[in-house]
Amino acid sequence: MYLTRFEGCSLKVRSVCPLCSLCCGLWLTGEREIENLEYDVDHPVNGGALCDKGNxxxxxxxxxxxxxTPLIREDDGYRQASWEEALNTAAEKLKESLERHGPASILFLSSGSCTNEENFLLYRLAEALGVKAAPSPLITxxxxxxxxxxxxxxTLEGLAEADYVLIYGNPLEQCPVSARYILKAKFENAACLTVVDVRKSRTAWFSNVFLQPKPNxxxxxxxxxxxxxxxxELYDVEYVEKHVKGLKAFKEALAKLSMAKISEATGVPTSAIAGTAEGLARANKPYILYTASVLRHRGAEAVEALASLALLTCLPKEGGGLIALEGPPNAQGVKDLLAEEPKLQNVGFLLALGGLPPGLGKVGFTVSTQQFKPENPSEGVPDLVIPTACWAEKEGSLTxxxxxxxxxxxxxxxxxNVKTDFEFLLELAxxxxxxxxxxxxxxVWGDLSAMFPAYHNFSLELLKDRPERWGGSILFREKFATRDGFARLPRLSFKAEVLKPDRQYPLIAVTEPRLFSQACKVASSLVEEVLGKPYRYVEVNPADAGELGLEDGCLVKLVADSGESLPLKVLVSSGVPSGVVFAPDYEVCRVRIERLRGEEAG
Ligand code: SF4
Structure with missing residues (x-):
């Protein structure tokens, strides 16, 4: 029996950490309100362990x-609104867009920070109105x-049993409890850990092989x-013939590439590239793991290329697999429910659960549900903000x-004065x-599990008793989920936009997302409190820092080639190579650094 509440305690509720897609288990405890947490040592994901943020x-x-309270945006900032006004405004603006521009002008975005039931309700509402619903673009x-x-x-347990692990990205900082599985593979199974990253991250510290390609x-x-x-031909020919389509065109595209040029462009020796491919191919239980930053900062094709690599090396083996680590806790639940990919152009009315995604174009009217206050009312913030319950204040399922x-x-x-997204959507409907x-x-559970039949294998009663995995420990053992059961090798361009620094912008900035990135104020105060380092910082190689006259903690302006600038604190670190700087939640682009002095630095 997987207990959810202890007798004799005013408040001791089994819950999860909502800060990344591992969804580590924990207990929330207190008298009338949540005052503390306790470790859930029986939890199948983390066995009680929590990272700094989870704590x-x-x-x-x-x-x-x-x-x-709901907020409505006006020319001079936000003003508070009643629920009546907020709901009426959302409904009127949606109807207006529907009448003037038709259903194609309306988009609903689900969120990885919402429960499956909330996202399902959004989907049902969109269906009833004949408008589109799609996953947030934050989900890879x-x-x-x-x-x-x-x-x-x-699965993570499968990863712990691997004898070769190729990692793209930095899971030990983005989803730190994943270390439990990655390091078990390394130290208990003597797995070879190969890490690919432009920056020598915390994950790279533990690697047997570290490949440090040039940015992009x-x-x-x-x-x-x-x-x-x-x-x-270092792949299982029989497996590929039986399960995969598109090999001929895929091989032809690869044949046109020159290994010497790849080595020159990436800065990684040919022997290291070949050695990694052979390591994966020859392992008995190879795993590939990547973090969401691969897609957001390194191009959509990267995920398809990683999946292709897994298809040729990991999936044919009994104990091999691919793991995609994400930021939002319920990213997988969103993917399970919604197939359509978001198109953010020509949107007249946007309803986004869990906050607006970055990079939005011009939208007629935006409504966003959020747990935290919006930042400055400048471009890119919602017209109507709906206060929403956090994970500990609602019930539902997460995957x-x-x-x-x-x-x-x-x-x-x-x-x-705060509602759950479920309540808000019902009232809007x-x-x-x-x-x-x-x-x-x-x-909702009956209809939800009918929509995604993998959920049909367990009842709600069972789920309330203990977590359940859909799809078993390995997916696609017999066939793939395509119509004909074959996986597809994609047509990839393999193009890299190699950034060339110049006199005006002599450095290349690289980045990765941080936890809490949708709630910067919360991020900055909590991360600074716990980690003792600024939330907003730029890592600079010691040689570059010396040349620019910078030292740890000094304040600088990071100026991008788009002209935008950002004040940041300097962290001198040999983790980034000379000529490259790293800033969390930033972008990959050419930059220059200007030291701020006197009043500017104040
Ligand atoms: S690894 Fe992720 S889910 Fe686990 S405690 Fe840390 S932030 Fe939370």
């Missing part, structure tokens, strides 16, 4: 940046085009590995990175004249 989650519901995609389904093929050439490096596999579905029990009520046959999240 702070009990503070999130009471953070001073919590949004507790690309696997569906290869496998027919958007999911990790293996990670895709080319993958092309080199695939080319070596293809030319030496983590290795397809483990967990039921969240509500630990405390939301603040008095009513104003739009749509009748949805659900009153509470658990009413």
């Amino acid at each position: 702070l989650v009990h503070k999130l519901p009471y953070h001073e940046a919590r949004l507790t 995609t690309g696997l569906r085009r290869i496998f027919g389904l958007e999911a990790s093929t293996g 050439t990670e895709m080319l490096l993958l092309a080199g590995m695939l080319k070596h596999l293809s030319e030496k 983590n990175v290795d397809r483990l579905v967990q039921w969240l029990e509500r630990a405390v009520k939301p603040p008095s 009513e104003r739009l004249g749509v009748s949805l046959p659900y009153k509470k999240p658990e009413d």
